[in-house]
Amino acid sequence: MSDPDKKLDLRRSELFDFHGVSMIHYVTDNWENIQNFQARPDDILIATYPKAGTTWVSYILDLLHFGQTSPERQTSIPIFKRVPFLEIYIPSMDTGVDLANNLPTSPRLIKTHYPVQFVPKSFWEQNCRIVYMARNAKDSVVSYFHFDHMNMLEPDPGDWSSYLHRFKEGKMVFGSWYDHVNGWWKKKQTYSNLHYMFFEDMVEDTGREIEKLCRFLGLSPSVEEKKQITSGVQFDKMKKNNMTNYSTVPVMDFKMSPFMRKGKVGDWKNHFTVAQSEEFDEGYKKKMKDPTLQFRTVV
Numbered sequence: 001m002s003d004p005d006k007k008l009d010l011r012r013s014e015l016f017d018f019h020g021v022s023m024i025h026y027v028t029d030n031w032e033n034i035q036n037f038q039a040r041p042d043d044i045l046i047a048t049y050p051k052a053g054t055t056w057v058s059y060i061l062d063l064l065h066f067g068q069t070s071p072e073r074q075t076s077i078p079i080f081k082r083v084p085f086l087e088i089y090i091p092s093m094d095t096g097v098d099l100a101n102n103l104p105t106s107p108r109l110i111k112t113h114y115p116v117q118f119v120p121k122s123f124w125e126q127n128c129r130i131v132y133m134a135r136n137a138k139d140s141v142v143s144y145f146h147f148d149h150m151n152m153l154e155p156d157p158g159d160w161s162s163y164l165h166r167f168k169e170g171k172m173v174f175g176s177w178y179d180h181v182n183g184w185w186k187k188k189q190t191y192s193n194l195h196y197m198f199f200e201d202m203v204e205d206t207g208r209e210i211e212k213l214c215r216f217l218g219l220s221p222s223v224e225e226k227k228q229i230t231s232g233v234q235f236d237k238m239k240k241n242n243m244t245n246y247s248t249v250p251v252m253d254f255k256m257s258p259f260m261r262k263g264k265v266g267d268w269k270n271h272f273t274v275a276q277s278e279e280f281d282e283g284y285k286k287k288m289k290d291p292t293l294q295f296r297t298v299v
Protein backbone atom coordinates (compact mmCIF):
# COMPACT_ATOMS: atom_id res chain seq x y z
CA MET A 1 0.00 0.00 0.00
CA SER A 2 1.14 3.59 -0.50
CA ASP A 3 2.48 5.46 2.51
CA PRO A 4 0.65 8.80 2.84
CA ASP A 5 3.25 10.14 5.30
CA LYS A 6 6.12 9.69 2.94
CA LYS A 7 6.64 12.73 0.75
CA LEU A 8 6.82 12.06 -2.97
CA ASP A 9 10.31 12.46 -4.33
CA LEU A 10 9.59 13.71 -7.81
CA ARG A 11 12.52 13.79 -10.16
CA ARG A 12 12.74 13.95 -13.89
CA SER A 13 14.28 10.74 -15.13
CA GLU A 14 17.00 9.89 -17.64
CA LEU A 15 16.52 7.68 -20.67
CA PHE A 16 18.59 4.52 -20.90
CA ASP A 17 18.69 1.51 -23.14
CA PHE A 18 16.72 -1.41 -21.74
CA HIS A 19 16.78 -4.61 -23.84
CA GLY A 20 17.14 -2.42 -26.92
CA VAL A 21 14.33 0.04 -26.03
CA SER A 22 14.68 3.54 -24.53
CA MET A 23 13.13 3.49 -21.09
CA ILE A 24 13.15 5.25 -17.71
CA HIS A 25 13.59 3.51 -14.39
CA TYR A 26 10.01 4.21 -13.23
CA VAL A 27 8.81 1.61 -15.75
CA THR A 28 11.64 -0.92 -15.45
CA ASP A 29 12.42 -1.01 -11.69
CA ASN A 30 9.67 -3.56 -11.06
CA TRP A 31 10.64 -5.70 -14.07
CA GLU A 32 10.78 -9.10 -12.30
CA ASN A 33 7.36 -8.68 -10.70
CA ILE A 34 5.91 -7.42 -13.96
CA GLN A 35 7.29 -10.34 -15.94
CA ASN A 36 5.93 -12.75 -13.32
CA PHE A 37 2.49 -11.11 -13.31
CA GLN A 38 -0.23 -13.75 -13.38
CA ALA A 39 -2.88 -12.76 -15.88
CA ARG A 40 -6.32 -14.35 -15.72
CA PRO A 41 -8.18 -15.50 -18.82
CA ASP A 42 -10.77 -12.73 -18.56
CA ASP A 43 -8.24 -9.91 -17.99
CA ILE A 44 -8.32 -7.24 -20.67
CA LEU A 45 -5.08 -5.52 -21.53
CA ILE A 46 -5.21 -2.00 -23.00
CA ALA A 47 -1.95 -1.40 -24.85
CA THR A 48 -0.78 1.82 -26.48
CA TYR A 49 2.23 3.90 -27.34
CA PRO A 50 1.95 6.91 -25.00
CA LYS A 51 -0.52 9.61 -26.00
CA ALA A 52 -2.60 7.44 -28.35
CA GLY A 53 -5.78 7.90 -26.31
CA THR A 54 -5.14 5.30 -23.60
CA THR A 55 -7.31 7.11 -21.08
CA TRP A 56 -10.12 7.46 -23.60
CA VAL A 57 -10.27 3.75 -24.40
CA SER A 58 -9.76 2.84 -20.71
CA TYR A 59 -12.77 4.93 -19.73
CA ILE A 60 -14.90 3.41 -22.49
CA LEU A 61 -14.02 -0.14 -21.45
CA ASP A 62 -14.71 0.67 -17.82
CA LEU A 63 -18.13 2.12 -18.69
CA LEU A 64 -18.98 -0.82 -20.94
CA HIS A 65 -18.16 -3.32 -18.22
CA PHE A 66 -19.13 -1.57 -15.02
CA GLY A 67 -21.13 1.55 -15.94
CA GLN A 68 -24.46 -0.13 -15.17
CA THR A 69 -23.48 -2.44 -12.33
CA SER A 70 -21.27 -0.06 -10.29
CA PRO A 71 -22.20 3.53 -11.21
CA GLU A 72 -20.63 4.79 -7.96
CA ARG A 73 -17.12 4.00 -9.22
CA GLN A 74 -17.64 6.65 -11.91
CA THR A 75 -17.67 9.39 -9.28
CA SER A 76 -15.33 7.99 -6.67
CA ILE A 77 -12.38 6.18 -8.30
CA PRO A 78 -10.07 7.94 -10.76
CA ILE A 79 -9.60 6.09 -14.02
CA PHE A 80 -5.90 5.39 -13.35
CA LYS A 81 -6.92 3.36 -10.30
CA ARG A 82 -9.72 1.53 -12.12
CA VAL A 83 -7.31 0.66 -14.93
CA PRO A 84 -3.85 0.32 -13.36
CA PHE A 85 -0.69 1.03 -15.32
CA LEU A 86 1.04 -2.33 -15.03
CA GLU A 87 4.68 -1.26 -15.26
CA ILE A 88 4.63 1.89 -13.14
CA TYR A 89 6.83 1.88 -10.06
CA ILE A 90 7.07 5.13 -8.12
CA PRO A 91 8.56 4.88 -4.63
CA SER A 92 5.99 5.45 -1.87
CA MET A 93 3.07 4.90 -4.25
CA ASP A 94 1.21 1.69 -5.03
CA THR A 95 2.92 -0.15 -7.85
CA GLY A 96 0.97 -0.95 -10.99
CA VAL A 97 1.38 -4.67 -10.28
CA ASP A 98 -0.05 -4.30 -6.75
CA LEU A 99 -2.96 -2.23 -7.99
CA ALA A 100 -3.70 -4.79 -10.70
CA ASN A 101 -3.43 -7.71 -8.26
CA ASN A 102 -5.80 -5.96 -5.86
CA LEU A 103 -8.46 -5.09 -8.42
CA PRO A 104 -11.75 -6.45 -7.14
CA THR A 105 -13.40 -6.41 -10.56
CA SER A 106 -13.93 -9.11 -13.09
CA PRO A 107 -12.76 -8.63 -15.73
CA ARG A 108 -9.71 -6.68 -14.63
CA LEU A 109 -8.80 -3.86 -17.00
CA ILE A 110 -5.04 -3.29 -17.13
CA LYS A 111 -3.03 -0.73 -19.09
CA THR A 112 0.45 -1.00 -20.54
CA HIS A 113 2.68 1.09 -22.79
CA TYR A 114 5.19 -1.69 -23.25
CA PRO A 115 6.26 -2.68 -26.75
CA VAL A 116 4.78 -6.08 -27.58
CA GLN A 117 7.94 -8.05 -26.73
CA PHE A 118 7.88 -6.79 -23.10
CA VAL A 119 4.34 -7.98 -22.30
CA PRO A 120 4.36 -10.58 -19.48
CA LYS A 121 3.97 -14.03 -20.97
CA SER A 122 0.94 -14.97 -18.89
CA PHE A 123 -1.23 -12.61 -20.99
CA TRP A 124 -0.42 -14.71 -24.07
CA GLU A 125 -0.70 -18.02 -22.20
CA GLN A 126 -4.13 -17.07 -20.89
CA ASN A 127 -5.20 -15.86 -24.33
CA CYS A 128 -6.37 -12.54 -22.83
CA ARG A 129 -8.24 -10.03 -24.90
CA ILE A 130 -6.03 -7.09 -25.84
CA VAL A 131 -7.14 -3.71 -27.16
CA TYR A 132 -4.35 -1.79 -28.91
CA MET A 133 -5.00 1.86 -29.76
CA ALA A 134 -2.68 3.61 -32.21
CA ARG A 135 -2.41 7.28 -33.18
CA ASN A 136 -0.63 8.89 -36.10
CA ALA A 137 3.02 9.73 -35.49
CA LYS A 138 2.79 13.49 -35.94
CA ASP A 139 -0.03 14.05 -33.46
CA SER A 140 1.56 11.53 -31.10
CA VAL A 141 4.84 13.43 -30.94
CA VAL A 142 3.07 16.76 -30.38
CA SER A 143 0.93 15.35 -27.60
CA TYR A 144 3.96 13.62 -26.04
CA PHE A 145 5.95 16.88 -26.13
CA HIS A 146 3.29 18.70 -24.08
CA PHE A 147 2.89 15.73 -21.77
CA ASP A 148 6.63 15.59 -21.06
CA HIS A 149 6.50 19.21 -20.00
CA MET A 150 3.74 18.63 -17.49
CA ASN A 151 4.69 15.18 -16.18
CA MET A 152 7.54 15.72 -13.73
CA LEU A 153 8.78 12.12 -13.95
CA GLU A 154 9.50 12.25 -17.67
CA PRO A 155 12.91 13.22 -19.05
CA ASP A 156 13.27 16.95 -19.70
CA PRO A 157 11.71 17.44 -23.15
CA GLY A 158 13.98 20.32 -24.22
CA ASP A 159 12.91 22.42 -27.19
CA TRP A 160 10.54 21.28 -29.94
CA SER A 161 13.09 20.75 -32.67
CA SER A 162 15.41 18.60 -30.53
CA TYR A 163 12.39 16.71 -29.21
CA LEU A 164 11.22 15.95 -32.74
CA HIS A 165 14.70 14.74 -33.59
CA ARG A 166 14.68 12.40 -30.60
CA PHE A 167 11.27 11.05 -31.59
CA LYS A 168 12.53 10.18 -35.06
CA GLU A 169 15.49 8.38 -33.46
CA GLY A 170 13.20 6.43 -31.14
CA LYS A 171 14.77 8.09 -28.08
CA MET A 172 11.49 8.41 -26.22
CA VAL A 173 10.17 6.67 -23.12
CA PHE A 174 8.86 3.31 -24.46
CA GLY A 175 11.13 3.61 -27.45
CA SER A 176 10.39 4.09 -31.08
CA TRP A 177 6.81 4.87 -32.13
CA TYR A 178 7.57 3.08 -35.41
CA ASP A 179 8.67 -0.13 -33.70
CA HIS A 180 5.75 0.02 -31.28
CA VAL A 181 2.90 0.36 -33.77
CA ASN A 182 4.52 -2.11 -36.18
CA GLY A 183 5.38 -4.64 -33.48
CA TRP A 184 1.80 -4.75 -32.25
CA TRP A 185 0.41 -4.77 -35.80
CA LYS A 186 2.54 -7.80 -36.62
CA LYS A 187 1.39 -9.56 -33.45
CA LYS A 188 -2.21 -9.15 -34.57
CA GLN A 189 -1.48 -11.41 -37.56
CA THR A 190 -0.80 -14.40 -35.26
CA TYR A 191 -2.76 -13.55 -32.10
CA SER A 192 -6.46 -13.30 -32.85
CA ASN A 193 -7.58 -11.89 -29.49
CA LEU A 194 -6.09 -8.50 -30.36
CA HIS A 195 -8.30 -5.59 -31.44
CA TYR A 196 -6.16 -2.92 -33.17
CA MET A 197 -7.88 0.44 -33.36
CA PHE A 198 -7.02 4.01 -34.33
CA PHE A 199 -7.40 7.34 -32.51
CA GLU A 200 -8.37 8.99 -35.80
CA ASP A 201 -11.29 6.57 -36.29
CA MET A 202 -12.43 7.31 -32.75
CA VAL A 203 -12.46 11.04 -33.43
CA GLU A 204 -14.28 10.49 -36.71
CA ASP A 205 -17.04 8.28 -35.31
CA THR A 206 -16.84 7.28 -31.65
CA GLY A 207 -20.14 5.39 -31.75
CA ARG A 208 -19.01 3.20 -34.65
CA GLU A 209 -15.75 2.34 -32.88
CA ILE A 210 -17.59 1.53 -29.65
CA GLU A 211 -19.78 -0.87 -31.68
CA LYS A 212 -16.64 -2.62 -32.92
CA LEU A 213 -15.25 -2.79 -29.40
CA CYS A 214 -18.49 -4.36 -28.16
CA ARG A 215 -18.30 -7.04 -30.85
CA PHE A 216 -14.71 -7.79 -29.90
CA LEU A 217 -15.51 -7.90 -26.18
CA GLY A 218 -18.66 -9.96 -26.68
CA LEU A 219 -20.86 -7.28 -25.09
CA SER A 220 -24.33 -6.21 -26.16
CA PRO A 221 -25.31 -3.05 -24.33
CA SER A 222 -28.70 -1.48 -25.06
CA VAL A 223 -29.02 1.26 -27.65
CA GLU A 224 -29.65 3.73 -24.82
CA GLU A 225 -26.54 2.64 -22.92
CA LYS A 226 -24.37 2.93 -26.02
CA LYS A 227 -25.73 6.41 -26.65
CA GLN A 228 -25.00 7.42 -23.07
CA ILE A 229 -21.44 6.08 -23.24
CA THR A 230 -20.71 7.69 -26.60
CA SER A 231 -21.83 11.06 -25.29
CA GLY A 232 -20.15 10.66 -21.86
CA VAL A 233 -16.72 9.99 -23.35
CA GLN A 234 -16.56 13.05 -25.59
CA PHE A 235 -13.50 15.23 -25.06
CA ASP A 236 -15.22 18.15 -23.30
CA LYS A 237 -16.99 15.87 -20.84
CA MET A 238 -13.82 13.94 -19.99
CA LYS A 239 -11.87 17.16 -19.63
CA LYS A 240 -14.34 18.43 -17.00
CA ASN A 241 -14.57 15.09 -15.21
CA ASN A 242 -12.10 14.91 -12.31
CA MET A 243 -12.17 11.12 -12.46
CA THR A 244 -10.84 11.13 -16.05
CA ASN A 245 -8.81 14.34 -16.42
CA TYR A 246 -5.92 13.31 -14.12
CA SER A 247 -6.34 16.46 -12.01
CA THR A 248 -5.72 14.38 -8.89
CA VAL A 249 -2.29 13.09 -9.97
CA PRO A 250 0.57 14.64 -7.97
CA VAL A 251 3.25 14.13 -10.63
CA MET A 252 1.50 16.33 -13.18
CA ASP A 253 1.84 20.10 -13.34
CA PHE A 254 -1.32 21.51 -14.87
CA LYS A 255 0.22 24.98 -15.05
CA MET A 256 2.38 23.61 -17.87
CA SER A 257 -0.42 21.91 -19.78
CA PRO A 258 -3.69 20.13 -19.05
CA PHE A 259 -3.65 16.36 -19.51
CA MET A 260 -6.78 16.60 -21.66
CA ARG A 261 -5.17 19.12 -23.98
CA LYS A 262 -6.90 19.34 -27.38
CA GLY A 263 -8.04 15.86 -28.40
CA LYS A 264 -7.77 16.65 -32.11
CA VAL A 265 -6.45 15.07 -35.28
CA GLY A 266 -4.12 17.47 -37.08
CA ASP A 267 -2.84 19.61 -34.22
CA TRP A 268 0.63 18.72 -35.55
CA LYS A 269 0.11 21.47 -38.15
CA ASN A 270 0.39 24.02 -35.34
CA HIS A 271 3.82 22.68 -34.35
CA PHE A 272 5.67 21.35 -37.40
CA THR A 273 7.24 23.81 -39.80
CA VAL A 274 6.85 22.93 -43.48
CA ALA A 275 10.48 21.83 -43.59
CA GLN A 276 10.09 19.68 -40.46
CA SER A 277 7.00 18.06 -41.92
CA GLU A 278 8.70 17.25 -45.23
CA GLU A 279 11.74 15.81 -43.55
CA PHE A 280 9.56 13.80 -41.19
CA ASP A 281 7.57 12.37 -44.12
CA GLU A 282 10.77 11.27 -45.85
CA GLY A 283 11.95 9.33 -42.80
CA TYR A 284 8.45 7.97 -42.25
CA LYS A 285 8.33 6.41 -45.70
CA LYS A 286 11.60 4.61 -45.06
CA LYS A 287 10.53 3.23 -41.69
CA MET A 288 6.87 2.33 -42.41
CA LYS A 289 7.31 -0.41 -45.00
CA ASP A 290 4.15 -2.43 -44.33
CA PRO A 291 1.45 -1.17 -46.72
CA THR A 292 -1.29 -2.81 -44.64
CA LEU A 293 -0.68 -0.41 -41.73
CA GLN A 294 -1.95 3.04 -42.69
CA PHE A 295 -2.41 6.12 -40.51
CA ARG A 296 -4.37 9.28 -41.19
CA THR A 297 -2.98 12.66 -40.16
CA VAL A 298 -6.21 14.47 -41.01
CA VAL A 299 -9.85 13.39 -40.80
Ligand code: A3P
Pocket: 048, 049, 050, 051, 052, 053, 054, 055, 056, 139, 142, 143, 144, 146, 233, 234, 235, 236, 238, 259, 260, 261, 262, 263, 264, 267
Ligand atom coordinates in the same frame (compact mmCIF):
# COMPACT_ATOMS: atom_id res chain seq x y z
P1 A3P B 1 -3.74 15.73 -26.96
O1 A3P B 1 -2.52 16.00 -26.15
O2 A3P B 1 -3.46 15.76 -28.44
O3 A3P B 1 -4.89 16.59 -26.60
P2 A3P B 1 -3.17 9.14 -23.39
O4 A3P B 1 -4.41 8.90 -22.58
O5 A3P B 1 -2.74 7.93 -24.16
O6 A3P B 1 -2.10 9.76 -22.59
O7 A3P B 1 -3.55 10.15 -24.55
C1 A3P B 1 -3.83 11.51 -24.26
C2 A3P B 1 -4.30 12.16 -25.53
O8 A3P B 1 -5.61 11.67 -25.85
C3 A3P B 1 -4.42 13.67 -25.37
O9 A3P B 1 -4.19 14.21 -26.68
C4 A3P B 1 -5.87 13.79 -24.94
O10 A3P B 1 -6.42 15.08 -25.11
C5 A3P B 1 -6.50 12.78 -25.90
N1 A3P B 1 -7.85 12.37 -25.46
C6 A3P B 1 -8.20 11.83 -24.28
N2 A3P B 1 -9.54 11.66 -24.22
C7 A3P B 1 -10.03 12.09 -25.40
C8 A3P B 1 -11.35 12.20 -25.95
N3 A3P B 1 -12.41 11.84 -25.26
N4 A3P B 1 -11.48 12.71 -27.20
C9 A3P B 1 -10.39 13.10 -27.91
N5 A3P B 1 -9.12 13.03 -27.45
C10 A3P B 1 -8.95 12.54 -26.19
